[in-house]
Amino acid sequence: MSFLGIDLGTGSLKTAIVDEDGRELAAASVAYALDTPQPGWAETSVHTWWSALCEAAARLPADLRRDVQAIGFSGQMHGVVLIDADGEAVRPAMLWPDTRARHLLDQWPEPQPNPVAPGMAGPLLSWIVRNEPESARRTRWALQPKDWLRVALGGAIGTDPSDACATALADPAGVWDLALLDRLHLPHEWFAPLAPSYAAGGTLSEKAALALGLRAGIVLATGGADTPCAALGSGLAQTGDALLTTGTGGQIVVLAEEAPAAVRGLHRYRAVSDHWYRMAAMQNVGVALERVRGWLGYEWADAYRDAFDTGADTGLTFLPYLTGERTPWLNPAARGGWLGLALDHTRGTMMRAAFEGVAFSLRAGLDAIRASGASVTALKLAGGGSVDARWRQLLADALNVELHAVDCPNAAARGAAILGGLASGHWHAGDLPSLAPGATRVASPQRDDALGEPLAERYARFLDLYGRVESWFDETSSH
Structure with a gap:
């Protein structure tokens, strides 16, 4: 069966x-x-x-x-x-x-x-x-x-x-x-x-x-x-369980038994079980990285190699907001780009800055979740955009969390399959917590505390850059 x-x-x-x-x-x-x-x-x-x-x-x-x-x-x-x-x-x-x-x-x-x-x-x-x-x-x-x-x-x-x-x-x-x-x-x-x-x-x-x-x-x-299907497929079953998914977009989900309070920039939605969830939704994760990869003429294996062989602090900042942004800015006019380019920068430098910019956009979403009152110190990580160990390490360091990668690249499809089992009567709602082990953990990155302060400085620079150029987007995004 x-x-x-x-x-x-x-x-x-x-x-x-x-x-x-x-x-x-x-x-x-x-x-x-x-x-x-x-x-x-x-x-x-x-x-x-x-x-x-x-x-x-x-x-x-x-x-x-x-x-x-x-x-x-x-x-x-x-x-x-x-x-x-x-x-x-x-x-x-x-x-x-x-x-x-x-x-x-x-x-x-x-x-x-x-x-x-x-x-x-x-x-x-x-x-x-x-x-x-x-x-x-x-x-x-x-x-x-x-x-x-x-x-x-x-x-x-x-x-x-x-x-x-x-x-x-x-x-x-x-x-x-x-x-x-x-x-x-x-x-x-x-x-x-x-x-x-x-x-x-x-x-x-x-x-x-x-x-x-x-x-x-x-x-x-x-x-x-x-x-919420990815949350179910990744084994989230209890109030307070949290998940980061990295696909075309990115989502940070925290389960709640009751409807969370309304907070600007965050979503509160129904789960596929009887829970609710608080969510930060970032539009530009895989969609931004894929477009940058294409612009720079990379195959994915080469993009990862060159980006993570490049020194971390290159003076280059990338805003990934190619399709506007939801959490935390709620600005559909937001746009992206590199600032700080110099003659000695390479394709690898630009790709590295893109990975870091996406990680920082996810951090801004997580900070909004934390500011809403949810204490998030650990996240499960799932999604097709989280398969490379070096990218996972950057996420753990940039987000400043314990990141538990889940060996479930098809988390949403697995969650959907579980819904099929529920609809056919094979499982019942009370069975869901026991299905969590089906999404097994893999080797997860440990935060590198030595990178904490430099990353924090670059994250602050990222936020500062967005704030400085935000007023410019309305004039340019329609062209």
């Missing part, structure tokens, strides 16, 4: 099959590019996602696929997929790094229960109504990415609180805010009914089963947002 988890990410689709004890048996992933048809836009065709799913499934052992009893779903948060009455996509999916709607954020006056970013479903849908009336006319449902995928596999129309609460169209518990929908002129009927992340949400169709090499009729879990 096994369960399949599918994580529909921004830059790749990941799959994982776990056994009846939650241990990963097989995994596969397929990468794809983010489309930017106009400056500030971030889109992907759903056909790209479907092709990636078929390819990833084909890479999983056929005998394990035949044994799958249920499927769970995890997906990138905030974006939106518009489909018509026949289930066909009206236009490419709009995704969380998208900043086209940043001039519409005044429709959400402060204070808000959660920060509102332009790449959330609310601002994006408001933009659609204003700028693409034909798309709006054809729309029957406005779905979250993972919900589109479940429906494409034969599942029911629906969503869960962990995704709904992050749309800027629902209350913190994930219930649609009908008065807000009216104020934004968004039809109520676009928004899917709510169900728990671990509830059954239909069964796999014959057509999808044939395409994926699975058995038709197996249960599809409703699924959840990728951040």
Whole structure:
């Protein structure tokens, strides 16, 4: 008996099959590019996602696929997929790094229960109504990415609180805010009914089963947002457990039994279990490093080698805010770049500064979490962007935490698979703490205290640089 988890990410689709004890048996992933048809836009065709799913499934052992009893779903948060009455996509999916709607954020006056970013479903849908009336006319449902995928596999129309609460169209518990929908002129009927992340949400169709090499009729879990799925898959189960995920973006999550107090710059969302979580969300982690790697003409192995063979303090500072930033700045107009370049700097110097700038942006998010009252001295570390030991060491030193790397690069997919097991009745909510050992720890970096003071000085310089140039972004980011 096994369960399949599918994580529909921004830059790749990941799959994982776990056994009846939650241990990963097989995994596969397929990468794809983010489309930017106009400056500030971030889109992907759903056909790209479907092709990636078929390819990833084909890479999983056929005998394990035949044994799958249920499927769970995890997906990138905030974006939106518009489909018509026949289930066909009206236009490419709009995704969380998208900043086209940043001039519409005044429709959400402060204070808000959660920060509102332009790449959330609310601002994006408001933009659609204003700028693409034909798309709006054809729309029957406005779905979250993972919900589109479940429906494409034969599942029911629906969503869960962990995704709904992050749309800027629902209350913190994930219930649609009908008065807000009216104020934004968004039809109520676009928004899917709510169900728990671990509830059954239909069964796999014959057509999808044939395409994926699975058995038709197996249960599809409703699924959840990728951040709380990664928390579940990484073994977070108790109040106070904390996780750093490094993918396209970065998130720092701290579980809470009750809804945390509202704090500017931080999010408080529903988990895929019965917990809540406090979250710092940083948009520019893998997306910034990947773009810098491309600009500098590196393969990844060479990028890591040159960056970490370079002396640490080169006088070069990198702001990674290529797509604006959420925590702690809440500034969609923020932009990035290097300052301090000299003739003796190299590609390796610039790559090193990029890694350090991303680490400092994560530190700024962690500092916001700490300032909110959460004591965070240790973090689990998961995500495809945390596989290199030298990068992990820099993170431990820059964040000034005990960093416990988890051998679960497919944490969100594993969490999704666990939701499939819950939806099929194999596990129950009380079983979740016992599944934590399935995400095993690997050798984790020890903080290098000798680097503490120099890193602290460079971090202060990083913050100072952002403060000095912040007022310049509004004048330049639209060009």
